[in-house]
Amino acid sequence: MKDYDLVLFDLGGLLVNPGGMRQFMELTGLDPEEIRRRWLDDESLISYETGQMTDLEFAEHLVSAWRLPFKAEAFLEEMRSWPSELYPGARELLEQAKQRLPTGCLTNTNPILWPKIRDDLGLGLLLDHHFVSFEMGYVKPAGEVYDYVVNRTGLQPGRILFFDDLEANVKGGRQAGFDSYRVDNVTQIREIMVMKGIIGSPEEFQGLRQPGPAEPPP
Numbered sequence: 001m002k003d004y005d006l007v008l009f010d011l012g013g014l015l016v017n018p019g020g021m022r023q024f025m026e027l028t029g030l031d032p033e034e035i036r037r038r039w040l041d042d043e044s045l046i047s048y049e050t051g052q053m054t055d056l057e058f059a060e061h062l063v064s065a066w067r068l069p070f071k072a073e074a075f076l077e078e079m080r081s082w083p084s085e086l087y088p089g090a091r092e093l094l095e096q097a098k099q100r101l102p103t104g105c106l107t108n109t110n111p112i113l114w115p116k117i118r119d120d121l122g123l124g125l126l127l128d129h130h131f132v133s134f135e136m137g138y139v140k141p142a143g144e145v146y147d148y149v150v151n152r153t154g155l156q157p158g159r160i161l162f163f164d165d166l167e168a169n170v171k172g173g174r175q176a177g178f179d180s181y182r183v184d185n186v187t188q189i190r191e192i193m194v195m196k197g198i199i200g201s202p203e204e205f206q207g208l209r210q211p212g213p214a215e216p217p218p
Contacts, residue, residue: 004159005156009103009127010166015086015090015094016090027066059079091122105129107132107140109133146178160177161196
């Protein structure tokens with residue numbers, strides 16, 4: 001079994017339901033694949049997620065480029081409602097992983113979405129390290145992202161386990177020396193971590209939880 005000093009998770013689309021897709025489909029008439037492609041190809045998104053564009057500037061661009069029926073300020077409020085929930089099993093996975101080794105996120109995100117993910121969904125407490133693109137100034141899969149993690153933690157790259165749902169990001173992690181895996185969901189992450197002996201099965205995790213207060217005698 002390989003020893004690790006840190007496990008890093010991508011968030012949106014893997015542990016967190018990013019939201020927004022249904023709204024964009026209704027507003028634009030585009031299918032999910034075309035929306036994802038246009039979203040990821042939009043250079044303004046990269047500028048925004050590396051902290052080089054203000055919230056209002058980004059909203060004004062997006063409303064114009066996508067011909068959305070919003071004022072920029074109203075679209076920002078719409079964005080704040082997007083990351084609505086963790087995927088089933090994500091919270092339990094992070095709780096169990098955190099008992100075994102330090103955890104963190106390595107994610108491309110922005111100042112609008114991150115506070116809700118961190119605070120409302122509780123990931124700020126579930127994760128020991130928060131490596132988010134707009135604070136780092138880089139987005140995955142740029143090599144600087146992985147260098148940033150190594151420099152901030154002082155860890156050997158080979159002792160960092162990394163999960164992401166995009167092959168380009170996983171390839172970037174591997175090039176940096178991370179033990180990186182492309183996965184699509186919480187179940188696949190759990191299977192790999194169980195295989196590596198980092199965490200146990202869901203049944204074993206239930207046994208690790210602290211029992212609640214004893215019932216008073218009748």
